[in-house]
Amino acid sequence: MIRVGVNGYGTIGKRVADAVAAQPDMELVGVTKTSPNYGAEGAVRRGYDLYAAIDDRVDEFEAAGLGVAGTLADLLDAVDVVVDCCPSGVGERNRPTYEAHDVPAIYQGGEDADIADASFNARGSYEAARGAGSLRVVSCNTTGLSRLLAPLDETYGVEKARVTLVRRGGDPSETDRGPINDVVPDPTTVPSHHGPDVNEILPDVDVDTAALRAPVTAMHTHSVNVTLDEEPSTEAVRDLLGGESRVFLIPEGAGIDGAGALKDYAADVGRPRGDLWENCVWEESISVEGRDLYLFQNVHQEADVVPENVDAIRALATDASRAESVARTDESLGVGLDSLLSDGGAARSPLAADD
Numbered sequence: 133m134i135r136v137g138v139n140g141y142g143t144i145g146k147r148v149a150d151a152v153a154a155q156p157d158m159e160l161v162g163v164t165k166t167s168p169n170y171g172a173e174g175a176v177r178r179g180y181d182l183y184a185a186i187d188d189r190v191d192e193f194e195a196a197g198l199g200v201a202g203t204l205a206d207l208l209d210a211v212d213v214v215v216d217c218c219p220s221g222v223g224e225r226n227r228p229t230y231e232a233h234d235v236p237a238i239y240q241g242g243e244d245a246d247i248a249d250a251s252f253n254a255r256g257s258y259e260a261a262r263g264a265g266s267l268r269v270v271s272c273n274t275t276g277l278s279r280l281l282a283p284l285d286e287t288y289g290v291e292k293a294r295v296t297l298v299r300r301g302g303d304p305s306e307t308d309r310g311p312i313n314d315v316v317p318d319p320t321t322v323p324s325h326h327g328p329d330v331n332e333i334l335p336d337v338d339v340d341t342a343a344l345r346a347p348v349t350a351m352h353t354h355s356v357n358v359t360l361d362e363e364p365s366t367e368a369v370r371d372l373l374g375g376e377s378r379v380f381l382i383p384e385g386a387g388i389d390g391a392g393a394l395k396d397y398a399a400d401v402g403r404p405r406g407d408l409w410e411n412c413v414w415e416e417s418i419s420v421e422g423r424d425l426y427l428f429q430n431v432h433q434e435a436d437v438v439p440e441n442v443d444a445i446r447a448l449a450t451d452a453s454r455a456e457s458v459a460r461t462d463e464s465l466g467v468g469l470d471s472l473l474s475d476g477g478a479a480r481s482p483l484a485a486d487d
């Protein structure tokens with residue numbers, strides 16, 4: 133069993149903790165919190181051992197009725213891998229502590245690429261990341277782009293990718309984020325960090341990214357144009373992307389017209405927290421004109437990096453191949469949406485089977 137600790141139990145940390153706890157080959161030793169708030173209560177209710185992220189706050193937890201199993205140092209002494217899910221920049225401050233405890237660490241995409249030995253996306257760089265002493269799971273948008281561009285480059289060759297990202301303003305729980313009445317270039321300069329970050333995963337793919345921020349909280353939206361080396365048919369690209377376990381092709385005719393309906397669908401199919409771990413590509417948006425591919429995809433920022441963190445743990449701590457790790461992660465979490473409405477519905481619909 134790989135013993136795992138999660139340092140920073142917020143949007144990403146609580147999801148990574150749940151995902152680790154669901155793995156047959158991993159043990160979630162505990163999670164840290166800086167203060168005894170509703171997040172800490174949530175961890176205790178899930179049965180997770182709580183550790184104080186800041187040493188002198190142990191009494192605060194005790195006073196609030198949330199007992200702690202120790203401090204961050206105690207957690208680090210008890211684990212094989214720590215997953216740092218602290219806010220951007222805090223991971224860098226934590227790095228010396230992890231190194232002092234000789235614990236391999238996984239960082240998140242808000243940190244600079246040089247924080248870790250390698251950047252990680254299971255589809256794009258699992259094998260290249262093997263043997264690293266630390267990893268950085270790239271940001272949610274970069275994860276979504278890497279999952280899309282890796283199979284396109286392998287199958288057809290990518291001459292040039294151009295992506296416009298409409299980034300959500302903040303997560304649903306982030307009441308202090310904005311904009312609240314505008315759409316703003318973020319950053320105003322080109323490229324946004326996403327293109328160079330994709331090159332941390334896929335160094336040979338030529339990709340430019342420009343980004344905006346919009347007053348929405350549910351998901352990011354990408355408008356994608358890829359000039360391919362070959363001229364595949366639209367159907368061939370649909371089949372290629374449909375064969376990727378972490379890409380969900382939104383079926384034409386499903387009535388899913390945006391992030392709201394996507395999140396509603398995720399809740400209806402029983403996803404925890406309404407999470408969408410997959411890239412969500414509108415099937416009818418996929419169109420090939422000569423060598424130019426166009427499509428729209430949505431990325432659920434709170435969720436898509438979660439299976440990637442699980443695979444990063446295996447890449448760091450085991451000999452498991454990419455195929456073995458991804459299959460295990462996907463099976464234990466239920467990654468891989470398979471709509472009954474795909475392929476016209478008839479093939480898999482239980483109603484059709486009764487006809």
Ligand SMILES: NC(=O)C1=CN([C@@H]2O[C@H](COP(=O)(O)OP(=O)(O)OC[C@H]3O[C@@H](n4cnc5c(N)ncnc54)[C@H](O)[C@@H]3O)[C@@H](O)[C@H]2O)C=CC1
Nearest residue numbers: 140141142143144185217218219220240241242272433434
């Ligand atoms: N929220 C998102 O959409 C995504 C975030 N990321 C990245 O994941 C990382 C975490 O982001 P979020 O989960 O959104 O942040 P968050 O703010 O929701 O959660 C961070 C947690 O860490 C805690 N924390 C703060 N300082 C700490 C310390 N010194 N020790 C331990 N815990 C501490 C906070 O109290 C909070 O509970 C960032 O690098 C971010 O860029 C990556 C993909 C998507």
Ligand SMILES: O=C(OP(=O)(O)O)[C@H](O)COP(=O)(O)O
Nearest residue numbers: 241242271272273274299301433
């Ligand atoms: O990794 C993310 O976005 P990004 O890929 O645009 O950097 C997350 O949505 C966090 O973004 P934030 O820095 O706006 O909180």
